[in-house]
Amino acid sequence: xxxxxxxxxxxxxxxxxxxxxxxxxxxxxxxxxxxxxxxxxxxxxxxxxxxxxxxxxxxxxxxxxxxxxxxxxxxxxxxxxxxxxxxxxxxxxxxxxxxxxxxxxxxxxxxxxxxxxxxxxxxxxxxxxxxxxxxxxxxxxxxxxxxxxxxxxxxxxxxxxxxxxxxxxxxxxxxxxxxxxxxxxxxxxxxxxxxxxxxxxxxxxxxxxxxxxxxxxxxxxxxxxxxxxxxxxxxxxxxxxxxxxxxxxxxxxxxxxxxxxxxxxxxxxxxxxxxxxxxxxxxxxxxxxxxxxxxxxxxxxxxxxxxxxxxxxxxxxxxxxxxxxxxxxxxxxxxxxxxxxxxxxxxxxxxxxxxxxxxxxxxxxxxxxxxxxxxxxxxxxxxxxxxxxxxxxxxxxxxxxxxxxxxxxxxxxxxxxxxxxxxxxxxxxxxxxxxxxxxxxxxxxxxxxxxxxxxxxxxxxxxxxxxxxxxxxxxxxxxxxxxxxxxxxxxxxxxxxxxxxxxxxxxxxxxxxxxxxxxxxxxxxxxxxxxxxxxxxxxxxxxxxxxxxxxxxxxxxxxxxxxxxxxxxxxxxxxxxxxxxxxxxxxxxxxxxxxxxxxxxxxxxxxxxxxxxxxxxxxxxxxxxxxxxxxxxxxxxxxxxxxxxxxxxxxxxxxxxxxxxxxxxxxxxxx
Numbered sequence: 001x002x003x004x005x006x007x008x009x010x011x012x013x014x015x016x017x018x019x020x021x022x023x024x025x026x027x028x029x030x031x032x033x034x035x036x037x038x039x040x041x042x043x044x045x046x047x048x049x050x051x052x053x054x055x056x057x058x059x060x061x062x063x064x065x066x067x068x069x070x071x072x073x074x075x076x077x078x079x080x081x082x083x084x085x086x087x088x089x090x091x092x093x094x095x096x097x098x099x100x101x102x103x104x105x106x107x108x109x110x111x112x113x114x115x116x117x118x119x120x121x122x123x124x125x126x127x128x129x130x131x132x133x134x135x136x137x138x139x140x141x142x143x144x145x146x147x148x149x150x151x152x153x154x155x156x157x158x159x160x161x162x163x164x165x166x167x168x169x170x171x172x173x174x175x176x177x178x179x180x181x182x183x184x185x186x187x188x189x190x191x192x193x194x195x196x197x198x199x200x201x202x203x204x205x206x207x208x209x210x211x212x213x214x215x216x217x218x219x220x221x222x223x224x225x226x227x228x229x230x231x232x233x234x235x236x237x238x239x240x241x242x243x244x245x246x247x248x249x250x251x252x253x254x255x256x257x258x259x260x261x262x263x264x265x266x267x268x269x270x271x272x273x274x275x276x277x278x279x280x281x282x283x284x285x286x287x288x289x290x291x292x293x294x295x296x297x298x299x300x301x302x303x304x305x306x307x308x309x310x311x312x313x314x315x316x317x318x319x320x321x322x323x324x325x326x327x328x329x330x331x332x333x334x335x336x337x338x339x340x341x342x343x344x345x346x347x348x349x350x351x352x353x354x355x356x357x358x359x360x361x362x363x364x365x366x367x368x369x370x371x372x373x374x375x376x377x378x379x380x381x382x383x384x385x386x387x388x389x390x391x392x393x394x395x396x397x398x399x400x401x402x403x404x405x406x407x408x409x410x411x412x413x414x415x416x417x418x419x420x421x422x423x424x425x426x427x428x429x430x431x432x433x434x435x436x437x438x439x440x441x442x443x444x445x446x447x448x449x450x451x452x453x454x455x456x457x458x459x460x461x462x463x464x465x466x467x468x469x470x471x472x473x474x475x476x477x478x479x480x481x482x483x484x485x486x487x488x489x490x491x492x493x494x495x496x497x498x499x500x501x502x503x504x505x506x507x508x509x510x511x512x513x514x515x516x517x518x519x520x521x522x523x524x525x526x527x528x529x530x531x532x533x534x535x536x537x538x539x540x541x542x543x544x545x546x547x548x549x550x551x552x553x554x555x556x557x558x559x560x561x562x563x564x565x566x567x568x569x570x571x572x573x574x575x576x577x578x579x580x581x582x583x584x585x586x587x588x589x590x591x592x593x594x595x596x597x598x599x600x601x602x603x604x605x606x607x608x609x610x611x612x613x614x615x616x617x618x619x620x621x622x623x624x625x626x627x628x629x630x631x632x633x634x635x636x637x638x639x640x641x642x643x644x645x646x647x648x649x650x651x652x653x654x655x656x657x658x659x660x661x662x663x664x665x666x667x668x669x670x671x
Contacts, residue, residue, distance in 0.1 A: 186246055293427040
């Protein structure tokens with residue numbers, strides 16, 4: 001029996017046995033593809049078939065395909081051969097990232113292959129080990145900075161068509177153009193990378209571009225959300241350790257002067273989220289987990305493999321700041337409304353777009369008052385990142401999550417604004433210990449730091465030193481507020497000055513001994529908070545909540561345990577080895593759940609209470625809650641439902657508490 005075909009979406013019911021209608025073309029509506037057939041299969045028999053979509057074909061290609069369909073067996077063999085070749089090519093890509101292994105456990109082999117493949121699909125894989133193609137490198141320089149390309153085009157044109165990374169490093173070492181040196185260090189010849197694209201999220205669209213559609217030439221490209229790219233490079237660098245410097249440069253040169261990073265990074269630069277009035281999914285903000293631990297993993301790797309590199313970074317102004325058009329509000333505004341803390345600077349965005357059109361991707365870099373790209377050394381970049389976290393330090397609570405985005409995963413969205421992260425504080429402790437060791441081993445005595453950042457540093461240093469004596473016992477809410485005020489105001493003044501005036505370009509020497517002393521004091525405060533967050537069951541808190549009290553104090557409320565907290569506190573390095581197994585035993589003995597279930601455990605009690613209706617108020621209690629009396633009498637409220645049998649409950653939609661308070665206040669007014 002010949003099969004029946006249809007290309008119409010609503011044709012499922014028509015494709016029933018006995019109907020022979022076949023549709024092979026549609027116009028003016030969304031298409032589909034259905035096939036219906038029946039056959040008899042003998043015992044131990046077999047029948048196979050293919051459904052192949054050959055899309056985006058030209059008229060010539062369609063005519064050729066029609067001719068090939070006259071010989072279906074030959075075409076089938078060609079398709080199977082192409083699949084075989086594609087599979088071999090995919091295996092080669094995965095092998096390039098050490099994804100092939102052979103053990104006695106076949107399932108473990110498959111899992112390792114799949115994990116490595118997904119890792120490569122996000123972060124990319126290097127095209128031909130350490131080989132660089134001159135044509136692609138020159139095109140990259142041109143897209144990044146037309147002026148730099150114009151000045152160095154003749155030099156690059158005399159290079160071999162293909163050269164290795166060591167050749168590029170040797171050439172740029174002799175060059176005196178800091179922008180060319182920086183761009184060369186950032187160059188990474190990656191391919192097979194895509195932007196994160198969870199199909200359930202309508203804003204995520206992606207494709208893996210391997211060939212140019214016009215001429216069939218090879219495409220070397222990567223793009224992805226910040227977390228996706230740098231998490232996956234963390235594994236990739238073990239297969240290609242020589243590229244660690246490029247990964248660090250890409251990371252640091254895409255971070256902002258106020259210590260954060262844009263949402264997405266790609267070969268030719270970076271981009272940020274924007275406000276789109278017609279897109280309900282659009283939002284802006286900085287994710288709080290992006291800066292510390294990802295960078296630290298790279299720096300630890302660099303020091304293990306190439307410790308001499310850090311010495312070079314101390315003295316050279318090899319780094320820049322990303323110019324993201326976000327404006328974090330002043331400190332007092334953060335306290336007033338911690339969920340609404342960032343303004344989008346449309347004028348600044350227009351100027352950035354103009355500069356990018358003029359010179360290329362470098363147009364998105366921050367400039368000093370004299371309009372040149374502002375360049376700083378490694379120590380300043382590390383200080384900007386470190387001080388951004390310490391400026392939001394709430395003693396015994398963690399790092400304040402006040403930049404309109406959560407950490408680690410979307411399950412933490414509700415923590416934005418009033419959430420305080422011990423997870424980031426644990427990693428910050430590990431970061432500072434590493435930084436202290438670096439400072440102790442360098443031969444440099446002092447470095448030049450921007451005057452504006454140095455002023456911020458001095459203010460925060462004074463605050464931590466003043467309250468150092470409080471690290472021996474419990475801290476009161478008023479003392480907690482005083483420490484946060486001192487840190488937050490210093491950082492706020494620094495931000496607002498750069499937002500309005502840019503960097504002046506003036507730098508002053510800072511003794512590294514003073515920086516090391518600051519790290520020591522900061523570690524005292526962090527370690528005091530870690531000890532204060534140990535639970536009675538031996539686990540450690542992951543996240544807490546902060547509340548500004550009417551009298552001005554900062555109250556910290558503890559949240560249930562989460563697995564991230566236990567992983568992070570072990571990573572902090574503060575717990576001694578004899579106590580670590582007991583921590584894991586607590587997690588296993590307390591929950592006996594999978595990783596995902598333990599994460600869920602952090603909010604399960606609240607969710608179950610809501611599902612079972614425990615958030616409701618009984619009819620008899622409504623009269624005792626004055627604001628709810630009008631609802632019981634039938635008045636409408638955007639946040640409460642009268643429900644059945646006289647029950648009153650809050651609606652399920654999550655709302656900010658100030659909106660709820662305003663709504664209840666409105667319905668509570670006399671008629």
